[in-house]
Amino acid sequence: MILVVLPPHLRTLARVTGDVELEVAGQPTVRSVLDALEARYPMLCGTIRDQATKERRPFLRFFACEGDLSHESPDAPLPEAVASGKEPFFIIGAIAGG
Amino acid sequence: MSKVRVLVGTRKGAFILESDGKREKWEVKGPHFAGWEMFHLKGSPVDPNRIYASQTSGWFGQVIQRSSDGGKTWETPGGEKMPTPGGPPPGKSNHFLYDASPETGKPLTTHQWYDGTQHPWEFKRVWHLEPSPTDPDTVYAGVEDAAIFKSTDGGKSWNELSGLRGHGTGPKWQPGAGGMCLHTIVLDPSNPGRMYIAISAAGAFRTDDGGKTWKPINRGLKSQYIPDPTAEVGHCVHRIAMHKSRPDVLYMQKHWDVMRSNNAGDQWEEVSGNLPTDFGFVIDVHAHEPETIYVVPIKSDSEHFPLDGKLRVYRSKTGGNEWEVLSKGLPDRDCYVNVLRDAMAVDSLDSCGIYFGTTGGQVYGSADAGNSWAPIVRDLPAVLSVEVQTLP
Numbered sequence: 001m002i003l004v005v006l007p008p009h010l011r012t013l014a015r016v017t018g019d020v021e022l023e024v025a026g027q028p029t030v031r032s033v034l035d036a037l038e039a040r041y042p043m044l045c046g047t048i049r050d051q052a053t054k055e056r057r058p059f060l061r062f063f064a065c066e067g068d069l070s071h072e073s074p075d076a077p078l079p080e081a082v083a084s085g086k087e088p089f090f091i092i093g094a095i096a097g098g
Numbered sequence: 099m100s101k102v103r104v105l106v107g108t109r110k111g112a113f114i115l116e117s118d119g120k121r122e123k124w125e126v127k128g129p130h131f132a133g134w135e136m137f138h139l140k141g142s143p144v145d146p147n148r149i150y151a152s153q154t155s156g157w158f159g160q161v162i163q164r165s166s167d168g169g170k171t172w173e174t175p176g177g178e179k180m181p182t183p184g185g186p187p188p189g190k191s192n193h194f195l196y197d198a199s200p201e202t203g204k205p206l207t208t209h210q211w212y213d214g215t216q217h218p219w220e221f222k223r224v225w226h227l228e229p230s231p232t233d234p235d236t237v238y239a240g241v242e243d244a245a246i247f248k249s250t251d252g253g254k255s256w257n258e259l260s261g262l263r264g265h266g267t268g269p270k271w272q273p274g275a276g277g278m279c280l281h282t283i284v285l286d287p288s289n290p291g292r293m294y295i296a297i298s299a300a301g302a303f304r305t306d307d308g309g310k311t312w313k314p315i316n317r318g319l320k321s322q323y324i325p326d327p328t329a330e331v332g333h334c335v336h337r338i339a340m341h342k343s344r345p346d347v348l349y350m351q352k353h354w355d356v357m358r359s360n361n362a363g364d365q366w367e368e369v370s371g372n373l374p375t376d377f378g379f380v381i382d383v384h385a386h387e388p389e390t391i392y393v394v395p396i397k398s399d400s401e402h403f404p405l406d407g408k409l410r411v412y413r414s415k416t417g418g419n420e421w422e423v424l425s426k427g428l429p430d431r432d433c434y435v436n437v438l439r440d441a442m443a444v445d446s447l448d449s450c451g452i453y454f455g456t457t458g459g460q461v462y463g464s465a466d467a468g469n470s471w472a473p474i475v476r477d478l479p480a481v482l483s484v485e486v487q488t489l490p
Contacts, residue, residue, distance in 0.1 A: 007157075013161065043177035045190065
């Protein structure tokens with residue numbers, strides 16, 4: 001079970017009030033977690049990564065275990081603590097606007 | 099008694115203002131989609147409960163929202179339910195993919211950038227949604243970077259009408275200060291094949307075959323800010339308006355100049371007349387008087403606010419050239435707001451109502467065709483768009 005923490009606007013869009021729990025088969029990666037997230041919440045397609053290129057949207061970041069995974073390969077295995085559900089996978093909106 | 103529903107898109111959410119036909123007391127509902135930029139909301143002419151909305155964000159991109167109950171509840175078309183194994187795939191209501199297939203015409207991949215180099219087309223947001231006058235599931239979207247898309251399934255999926263970008267001048271189009279946006283879509287109610295669009299800063303275009311082929315309709319426009327002031331494309335058209343009873347007569351607020359065409363855009367003439375400044379964004383037509391038009395003059399392209407701090411609407415009852423100032427109920431001093439291109443609309447009650455929103459968050463309404471005005475609401479986020487539905 002993977003625990004995903006969404007930014008508030010995406011929680012509203014997905015109509016969830018708290019963190020999201022996802023089942024991901026095999027070794028979880030950023031790509032497989034996002035695939036599972038979008039399959040369960042289709043309204044999030046395109047809001048985290050580009051619909052066509054699957055590139056991360058520029059003002060979003062992926063954090064886990066006090067590390068920034070934003071620039072890691074989307075197919076790199078996530079830390080074991082995330083894979084086991086002990087630590088959440090954070091999708092964070094960049095702070096902007098002053 | 100008839101009712102009026104005003105759909106307001108703002109920088110930080112959408113609001114719905116409702117009143118009975120007297121238009122004296124208003125109920126303000128919202129914010130819907132709080133915190134998101136709501137570029138445009140518009141209802142279907144054949145099903146007023148069907149409303150489409152463009153929800154955007156610099157962080158999360160584009161979302162299309164749809165209501166089937168007059169704005170009480172909303173859904174992302176096709177994306178509201180979890181897909182089931184073997185069931186239909188989820189909709190792609192926010193998937194605006196530029197057409198690059200050779201089968202549908204000459205694919206265009208670049209336009210002119212600010213520095214004169216060629217730049218790839220990149221989808222950014224939907225500026226304007228125009229529902230079909232005959233089918234609630236058919237809706238057009240004008241987007242940035244400039245292109246027009248069509249949905250025939252209630253917004254679940256979109257296909258580009260790529261003949262617009264492919265007609266030949268696309269590589270000459272370049273963005274205006276606000277981006278290269280297709281912001282105006284006007285459908286001819288008497289001719290299903292004909293529609294008009296406008297792009298900043300490319301100009302106006304018309305199709306007569308439902309969007310397969312397009313032609314620039316900018317003859318008569320003069321723009322001193324481009325190398326050839328009478329060029330075929332490159333004009334910064336801000337808004338086009340039409341009265342449904344006379345679809346060949348078009349009115350245009352250009353960057354500078356208020357223009358009129360009597361032949362479906364084949365030729366334009368300036369009708370700025372005695373306006374104190376002919377810069378502005380909005381232009382609209384009285385619901386029952388096709389020669390009565392409205393603009394909000396703005397000081398200049400470098401000072402986007404009213405002259406002398408006085409917010410004024412100007413009305414011409416002669417289709418242009420002769421303008422009268424409308425000031426009753428509008429601020430007489432210290433007003434430095436703007437009125438953006440999609441932020442004026444008219445209702446169709448017997449005494450025509452006129453509405454406009456400002457970047458200061460006010461929405462003003464007039465129940466007597468502009469003779470007098472009152473704020474419906476004063477302190478919304480900056481208003482991006484105003485549309486009106488007249489309900490039975």
